Amino acid sequence: MSEEPEIVLGLYVPPHPHPLLASEQNEGWGKLRDAFDTCRQRIEESDADLMLIYSTTWPSIVGHQIQAHPKPVFTHVDDDFHFLGSMPYEFHMDAEYAECYREACEARGLHARTVAFDGFPIDTGSVVALKLLNPDNRIPACIVSSNVYSNRAEQIVLGKAARDAMSKLGKKVVVVVVASLSNRMFTEHIDPADDRIHSAKDDEWNRKILEFFENGRLEDISQLSRDIQGQIRVSKVVAYKPAWWMAATMGQHNNYDGEVLAYEALHGAGGAVIQLTPAKGGVGDKEFDEDDVEFYHGDRSVLDKGML
Amino acid sequence: MAKGEVVLGCLAPHPPHVVYAENPEQNEPFSEGGWEALRWGYHSLARKLKGIDYDCIVVLTPHWQTYVGTHFLGLERFQNISVDPIFPNLFRFNHDITVDVEMAEAMHDAAAEAGIITKMMRNPDFRVDYGTIVSCHMLNPDWDKPIVTISSNRSTHYYSNEVMNEQATALGDAVMKAIEASGKKVVLVASHSLSHRHFVTEAPLPEDMSREHIYNHSQYVWDMKIIDMMRRGEMQEVIDVLPEMIEQTMAEAEGGGLTWMMAAMGMPDYPAEIYGYQSVIGTGNAIAAWDPNEATRQLVL
Ligand SMILES: [Fe+2]
Numbered sequence: 001m002s003e004e005p006e007i008v009l010g011l012y013v014p015p016h017p018h019p020l021l022a023s024e025q026n027e028g029w030g031k032l033r034d035a036f037d038t039c040r041q042r043i044e045e046s047d048a049d050l051m052l053i054y055s056t057t058w059p060s061i062v063g064h065q066i067q068a069h070p071k072p073v074f075t076h077v078d079d080d081f082h083f084l085g086s087m088p089y090e091f092h093m094d095a096e097y098a099e100c101y102r103e104a105c106e107a108r109g110l111h112a113r114t115v116a117f118d119g120f121p122i123d124t125g126s127v128v129a130l131k132l133l134n135p136d137n138r139i140p141a142c143i144v145s146s147n148v149y150s151n152r153a154e155q156i157v158l159g160k161a162a163r164d165a166m167s168k169l170g171k172k173v174v175v176v177v178v179a180s181l182s183n184r185m186f187t188e189h190i191d192p193a194d195d196r197i198h199s200a201k202d203d204e205w206n207r208k209i210l211e212f213f214e215n216g217r218l219e220d221i222s223q224l225s226r227d228i229q230g231q232i233r234v235s236k237v238v239a240y241k242p243a244w245w246m247a248a249t250m251g252q253h254n255n256y257d258g259e260v261l262a263y264e265a266l267h268g269a270g271g272a273v274i275q276l277t278p279a280k281g282g283v284g285d286k287e288f289d290e291d292d293v294e295f296y297h298g299d300r301s302v303l304d305k306g307m308l
Numbered sequence: 309m310a311k312g313e314v315v316l317g318c319l320a321p322h323p324p325h326v327v328y329a330e331n332p333e334q335n336e337p338f339s340e341g342g343w344e345a346l347r348w349g350y351h352s353l354a355r356k357l358k359g360i361d362y363d364c365i366v367v368l369t370p371h372w373q374t375y376v377g378t379h380f381l382g383l384e385r386f387q388n389i390s391v392d393p394i395f396p397n398l399f400r401f402n403h404d405i406t407v408d409v410e411m412a413e414a415m416h417d418a419a420a421e422a423g424i425i426t427k428m429m430r431n432p433d434f435r436v437d438y439g440t441i442v443s444c445h446m447l448n449p450d451w452d453k454p455i456v457t458i459s460s461n462r463s464t465h466y467y468s469n470e471v472m473n474e475q476a477t478a479l480g481d482a483v484m485k486a487i488e489a490s491g492k493k494v495v496l497v498a499s500h501s502l503s504h505r506h507f508v509t510e511a512p513l514p515e516d517m518s519r520e521h522i523y524n525h526s527q528y529v530w531d532m533k534i535i536d537m538m539r540r541g542e543m544q545e546v547i548d549v550l551p552e553m554i555e556q557t558m559a560e561a562e563g564g565g566l567t568w569m570m571a572a573m574g575m576p577d578y579p580a581e582i583y584g585y586q587s588v589i590g591t592g593n594a595i596a597a598w599d600p601n602e603a604t605r606q607l608v609l
Contacts, residue, residue: 061394061589062510077434079459080374086433111509117396119389121435149508185375187466188425236465267376 005166007278008048010175010250011039011133012213012242014271015057015125020132021084025192028264035261035273036132042275043133043174050094050171051134051141052162054245055178057125059237060145063111064158067143068098069120078124080185081267087127094140097169101142104164108157125178133176146245148237152225155241159248175249179242181206181263181270182232190267198268205232206270210263213274216256222247232270255279309491314484314600315362317496317569317576318353321560321593322371322442324392324399326350329515332449336400342515349584349595350446352608356581356597357447360604363492364408365448365455366415366483369439369499370563372459375466377425378479379459380412386436398514403441408454411490415456418486422478429459443499453495458483460563469551469562476564477547480571487572496572498565502534503527503557503592510589523590530557531585531592538580538596543570557592573598581608 014032018025023033043051058065075088098114105112126143134141144162147154166173182202197203209228212221221228222243229240250256256276263272327335329342372379384407392399413428420426440457458479464472487494505523522528530553537546547567554562561567570576576598583595599605 058393061506061508063508075433077431079372080376080379082379082429082431082434083427086431088433115396117391117400119391119400120396121391121393123393147508149506184466187376187461187463189376189427234465236462 003167004251005163006172007250008046008172008174009042010246010256010276012177012179012246012272012274013129013133014180014266014269014273015055015128015178016266016269016271017078017081017084017087017124017128018266020087020128022192026195028195029192029266031262032264032271032273033132038261039273039275040133040135044138046174048172048174049139050097050166051139051174051176052249053126053129053141053143053176053178054146054242055123055125055143056146056242057178058123058143058145059148061148063113064105064147065145066098066101066112066114067093067122068095068114069093069116070095072120072122074119074122076122076124076127087131089122089127089131091130092137092140094142097142097165097171100165100169101144101162104161104168105158107164108161110154110157110161129176129178146241150241151239152244155244156248159245162249163251175246177242177246180266181209181272183269184234186268195265195267197265197270202232202270206263206272210260210272210274213276214258214260216258216276216279217254218243218247218250218256218276219252219254250276250278312487312490312492312494314487314496314573315360315493316357317573317598318447318498319566319594319596320443320447320497320499321346321501321595322369322439322499323501323588323591323593324395324438324442325514325588327401327442327445328398332445334402337398339515340513342517343520343586343588345584345586346588346593346595353583353595353597354447354449357495360495361493362453362495364411365444365453365495365497366411366458367440367443367455367497367499368458368460368563368565368568369437370460370560370565371437371439372457373462374459375462377427378419378461379427379429380416381407381436381457382409382412382428382430383407383432384409386434388435390435390438390441392438399438401438401441403436404451405436406454408456411486411492411494412456414486414490415458415483419479419482422482424475424479424482439499443497447497460565463564464554464562469554472562472564473547473550473567476567477571479564480568483568484572496569498569500560500563500565501591501593502531502559502561504560505558505590507590520587521590522587522592527557527592531594535582535585535594539582541576541578541580543576547575573600576600578602578605581606583608
């Protein structure tokens, strides 16, 4: 697929329901909610016609599942935070894109299937993202699962397949990844006023990752994925996959304008709302960029002082 | 009031495939059968259960995953459709579940008293997990007894398999105290498989048994080792080697079900009744029961 898809913007948002259900209970949760609202407004002002979500709270086993029910309706309740309230939803999915994405996955050797069943349990992270970013179903959406056994190569190809389908249908897309940064929560119930990042180490790593995001270095974050998994991710799954998928889906480079709209604790986990907008200039000044991918100019001399 | 007691403990795996294969009226998809070794084992255990006098079924399920403590269903009735997030093509089950809230609260209070982080689940929109539904349907397809569901605290993920074993043991001890004080006769259910590595592709016809086999031989050897120990009544030893088994086979016992149940039953040293073993999409599934009553305990398989 030679034609590049049009990605309007990329968003990285947290999965927990607090910004949706309890934003008034804690100042930080309120800031995350405000950041979601800002993103919603920016999406409305864009000419995007598809929102594609990759959710770390939708695990799959049989390949990659893609939500294709044109109008899923249900009331969702979170396993842990059920006491914060229910999340009734009615969404508008782009079934055509879902089928096209499945075909693109299969063409790239991945096992994939669409799901379109009444009452299918859409996960907390996707429900929160769709309700806050696309409350009136202004643009149709699609959700792809996170296969529990998949690893780097598979996630990256899954991202490439998402691009194939975008190009084929000529979509203008908002790419949304639903994931925490550090994902260790407190194991006891806390007073909302006492929420904070679980540990200083988690906080330091989160801030380092946010620096990368702010500089638009998405591909670099993807390259650092295994370090991030080892340092600040609870071993629920074998790898920190969202960065691989997001970087692959958005084009495997570092050329974005990054903006961290909020970074706050969600029951101890690192919750951030981040926007990446594809940029024009700037190629070549970041670690994994190459000056020229067609002609060999010699290895970059990283130990020299350069222009100093 | 007579002291309450556990009248039977069941290891009851919950692949939705077995309900799918049964074609009960509550489940929407239609199947041509499959997984008979498990289903016929379940039928046999369900018949035994019919002959036992009991008040409620208490299930610990790894598909209600909580990171903040251990939660208990706390409302009398849950009516809904349960669609399996992993196998929605096989399991879309209309259920009407009655909960023994009094028992759930007693267990919650006893666990809290023992220092375990706890929470009652009181949201009427909450969807009961499919692990609970599959195990309970296969054990009691008439659904004529109230249940209690206990969530699976993810201490394996947050700490280690050893910490899970310690915490699930503490929960089992607390639950036993609550049962004794209640005066009730209770059936305990650990709802999970043994080895738990899945195939990541599915046959066009999921019940095509020519495609079904264990994921690899190592999983099989571990499963057989554990079943052998169960037959010999070596449950303390099973619990002791469980961290290693979980590590090597991704065993679903990581959710704490077996450890919890064995602790609540005082770590049985008598033979388990084995009702069946079969793989489902590569995972190893054993149906077993522990009958504390020597007079009714059987050699089944
Ligand atoms: Fe399971």
